[in-house]
Amino acid sequence: MKQRFSEGMIRRPFMKLPARSSAVIFVLLFLLVGALVCTRLLDSTVTGGSTVVKAFLTDKIPKIPRNKTEYPVNCTAFNPRRKCPANYPRSIQEGPDRPSASTCPEHFRWIHEDLRPWAHTGISRDMVERAKRTANFRLVIVNGKAYMERYRKSFQTRDTFTVWGIIQLLRKYPGKLPDLDMMFDCVDWPVVRSSDYSGPNATSPPALFRYCGDDDSLDVVFPDWSFWGWPEVNIKPWESLSSDLKEGNKITKWMEREPYAFWKGNPFVAATRQDLMKCHASETQDWNARVYAQDWIKESQQGYQQSNLANQCVHKYKIYIEGSAWSVSEKYILACDSVTLLVKPHYYDFFTRSLVPKRHYWPIKEDDKCRSIKFAVEWGNNHSEEAQAMGKAASEFIQEDLKMDYVYDYMFHLLNEYAKLLTFKPTKPGRAIELCAEAMACPANGLEKKFMMDSMVMSPADTSPCTMPPPYDPPSLHSVFQRNGNSIKQVEAWEKEYWDNQIKQS
Numbered sequence: 001m002k003q004r005f006s007e008g009m010i011r012r013p014f015m016k017l018p019a020r021s022s023a024v025i026f027v028l029l030f031l032l033v034g035a036l037v038c039t040r041l042l043d044s045t046v047t048g049g050s051t052v053v054k055a056f057l058t059d060k061i062p063k064i065p066r067n068k069t070e071y072p073v074n075c076t077a078f079n080p081r082r083k084c085p086a087n088y089p090r091s092i093q094e095g096p097d098r099p100s101a102s103t104c105p106e107h108f109r110w111i112h113e114d115l116r117p118w119a120h121t122g123i124s125r126d127m128v129e130r131a132k133r134t135a136n137f138r139l140v141i142v143n144g145k146a147y148m149e150r151y152r153k154s155f156q157t158r159d160t161f162t163v164w165g166i167i168q169l170l171r172k173y174p175g176k177l178p179d180l181d182m183m184f185d186c187v188d189w190p191v192v193r194s195s196d197y198s199g200p201n202a203t204s205p206p207a208l209f210r211y212c213g214d215d216d217s218l219d220v221v222f223p224d225w226s227f228w229g230w231p232e233v234n235i236k237p238w239e240s241l242s243s244d245l246k247e248g249n250k251i252t253k254w255m256e257r258e259p260y261a262f263w264k265g266n267p268f269v270a271a272t273r274q275d276l277m278k279c280h281a282s283e284t285q286d287w288n289a290r291v292y293a294q295d296w297i298k299e300s301q302q303g304y305q306q307s308n309l310a311n312q313c314v315h316k317y318k319i320y321i322e323g324s325a326w327s328v329s330e331k332y333i334l335a336c337d338s339v340t341l342l343v344k345p346h347y348y349d350f351f352t353r354s355l356v357p358k359r360h361y362w363p364i365k366e367d368d369k370c371r372s373i374k375f376a377v378e379w380g381n382n383h384s385e386e387a388q389a390m391g392k393a394a395s396e397f398i399q400e401d402l403k404m405d406y407v408y409d410y411m412f413h414l415l416n417e418y419a420k421l422l423t424f425k426p427t428k429p430g431r432a433i434e435l436c437a438e439a440m441a442c443p444a445n446g447l448e449k450k451f452m453m454d455s456m457v458m459s460p461a462d463t464s465p466c467t468m469p470p471p472y473d474p475p476s477l478h479s480v481f482q483r484n485g486n487s488i489k490q491v492e493a494w495e496k497e498y499w500d501n502q503i504k505q506s
Helices: 007-015 019-046 051-058 075-081 106-114 125-133 158-172 238-248 271-279 296-301 329-334 369-382 384-401 404-421 437-441 446-454 474-505
Strands: 137-142 145-150 180-184 258-265 289-293 315-320 339-343 362-364 433-435
Touching: 075 437, 106 404, 125 180, 137 158, 145 158, 158 404, 158 437, 158 446, 180 404, 238 329, 238 384, 238 404, 258 369, 271 289, 271 369, 289 315, 289 369, 315 329, 315 369, 329 384, 339 369, 339 384, 362 369, 362 474, 369 384, 369 474, 433 437, 437 446
Parallel strands: 258 289, 258 315, 315 339, 339 362
Antiparallel strands: 137 145, 137 180, 145 433
């Protein structure tokens, strides 16, 4: 008799299986489903499916680090012929595994503002030539090679390390910079006055690079020489010094630091610094300031034992004050985790226009320094959490937005945008010499040679330069000035109220 199968007969054998058999079958089913899902995931990856799936799979596979070939200077080969070697890569190899570029920090937006005077006219050869009047050197880049014509020696090694920095930029991004022709003035104060080039019959201003500018000038600001070292005062290149400062901040926590404002420097370069010296504590008056004159001659004779910047982050507050113009000390002070008490500045460098009062620093009056400093310290000691956060915000800005990669990227974008404005084809000047790492480092001696070696870019970058942010539109730029102005007015109002109360109580 033919047996008929019913739905009940099919179910019953499974229902009657012992518990262990059921568990085995369940596991087998789970593995079967898992295999199907994994196969589906693999198919999705191959056929360009979900990026989430790709990330899930690829994150488990360790990336093989790229082998970077380094190119140190070879003075043995250079010295007999005095000819720059041809072994350094002339371009960067782009590959699918090359990391994508980050977005540049906010202060890069000022590049557009600094070049705005030539946005409609472009920069002619005559505009470059007219900057020769005060320039220390002319630097021309043609087909990725740098040529320099020196007009006058700068103070100390400013020109040397500025040019060295540009050579390192070419090593970091070989083949990336277009041809260009630039004049550079290594003196502190700007000289291209905007008032000389305004009005209906005014000529276009000369194009001149330097380390700082002010509201009345048109000089194009560029990173200063000390990023690659300042041998005359034993200040190391920024990449290693910024790391030292970061470690130095850990030695004394902010709450355990001296509750005073500290400054140490050369007071004889400017009247405003000599005025600051009056704020040092005396037997009759304590302005909460501890200010000291730095004798660099004596310090050099003693081996710079008392001028290690990484050992000077032991006060809750540090004072920044300009010298004959802007001062390179600003980045070192801001990096200390201390509250930066910034005496009203007249100049700016390439990054300081993005500093925000009450966020990155505390503004100090220029014409009433001592009372302003005393109030700032009193306020900070009574608002320790806010003060500590301000110091931390400044040092984070310096460590992140001013790291050496971004310094090079700022140089790259500034020179790239500048080159776009040139209305002529740059050519090598007749008396210019070709420069490369060997041509500069091999003849050098002492700290100058050491700092060059320490700051040398050894191989092309793995990443492209960061992506430039857009320029400010007029309302955005106005809001920046308004925000900063309102913050400073707020501090001045608090300060006035404080001293009014002191007078009432006396």
